[in-house]
Amino acid sequence: MAMVFWGAWFPLSRLSVTESITPEDLAILRVGVPAALLLPVALRLGFKAGKAGWWGTAAMAGTIGIPFALVLGAGLLHAPAAHAAIFIPGTFPALTALLGILLLGERAGALRLAGVGLTAAGVGLTAVSALGDAPPGGLGGYALFHLGAWMWAIYTVTARKAEVSPLHAAAILSTVSTAAFLPLFLLFGESRLLEIPFASLAWQAFVHGILGGIVSIWLYSHAIGVLGAGRTGVFAGLVPGLGALFSALLLGESLAWPELAGLAVVTAGIVTVQAGR
Template identity: 35%
Template sequence: MSKPTASDYIRGSLYGLAAVSIWASWIVAARLGLKTSLTPWDITAIRFGVAGSILLPYLVRKGLAVDRLGGVGLAAIVLGGGAPMVLVSYAGLLFAPAAHAASLYTALIPVLVAILAAVVLDEAFTVAKRIGLALIVIGVLGIVWGAGGTIGSRQNIGHALFIAAGMLWACYTVAMQKARLDGLHAAAIAAVGSLVTYVPVYVIMSGTTLFSAPWRDVALQALVQGVLTPVISFWLYGRAVSILGASNGSAFAALSPVMTTLLAIPILGERPATIDRIAMLLISGGVYIASGGRGARKRHSDNEKVCSDLNGPKTPKVAERPLKTL
């Protein structure tokens, strides 16, 4: 994939920021739902019952893209973007607060994607990317520390679940990029796959218990979890990845703690502590560097030019190396 131009970076950044804004809302909305009358299984059923129904006609027209994904890639899309990933992340909210979810799930996504993309897609792990990802990790650890995360506590169950969800999403991202799927197509495969596999099992196991929940709770989850997150944000995220690449596009996920905190102030009345603010600045700086910000890209290009001048003209490549299998 060729390096994005300055205009590409701006377009990709807008897509990435819009997707992350929606991701922040699903964390807050899910936390609210779990505090009222809903369970992770309820919210997951609402999410894919709505999203799968919306995207079913689109998937019928586009197909499963098995020829491009292969069996392993298709499994990565369904597991990483469907009910398994969602259930793991929602279950984590039963043990740990929303701030931890934003830090250990969405904020760690660029780190996990960058590692997986380097192995599967042979994406370059540049010095700038390493610096940016290091800042992200430091910021994530600072937020968890400031939120009271401790080793050996019940919260660690939630932490492990958040990290597991992030790993599943990283597989989704790399599989989507490897197969050159657009964001809406990948979202449709994941949503409809969960509609036909998870929702019937949920109905058999739970019956009509969901109908006894307050309609406002169900309507909120249907909007945020069923439309905005798995349809709109997946399309936005897919556009960011297609423009900026898998690891660069996913780096915007690290802004989730910042967005989640800003959203939680008016809705949940939670204000960040000083350490949280410092950590968010580190994460924001890390996102800019790791995602190929204009200044970082210019410095990287200048360094490459200097090295080229010192080493002489490069010998043209005979052939591109094939992509490794997922």
């Protein structure tokens, strides 16, 4: 179920930033709503990121907090949601494996390295095809997607180092990120939250804040506890394909044959990386 939420979140986010709200609004809903709900957790367990210390807190809040939501929202203004689903969840497992090898001393292994290579090949195949027909600003959108993948990789490695519970990690990143960036949002951010109907605002808060910011993370963490990290990682390989499927159903986006081939190679790369853990 977590993979379904993640796959659907990309087209729903593109729909939001192109039709009703700004990337800044998306970010504050994606992180601010969980911050309000998880503040008691952070106050009870603390804001320090376990064994990763205060630097870990900064890394968590500065990646998958408001910065990632801003990067995604801005990228979706210029590039399709289906491509975001390939570039971000399709590549961050390989980037996480690389950072784990380099920073945490994890075992490289032939399978993990092969998975990294497959992922790079699949993303490259998709990028070459997509950039050939990219609209103005499209290159910037893909660059932002790549930055978002690195943010997820940095967060994942930091969370491993911190060794805190997933709910505690979500509480840390959402509360600290909101506290750090909310003043900037109020001073300099462009917002349409007060211009849209209340029903639409409530729906956006539910989709981006509750489902995207809390429920999907809890479900993913629960799956790891029940199935183990390896099997859950294999299911995570479904996210790029689900993202492309939901983008086609909700937005009418389509992938060219080279992009479909790239999607297949990326999915194989994710499964191979996880199999080599």
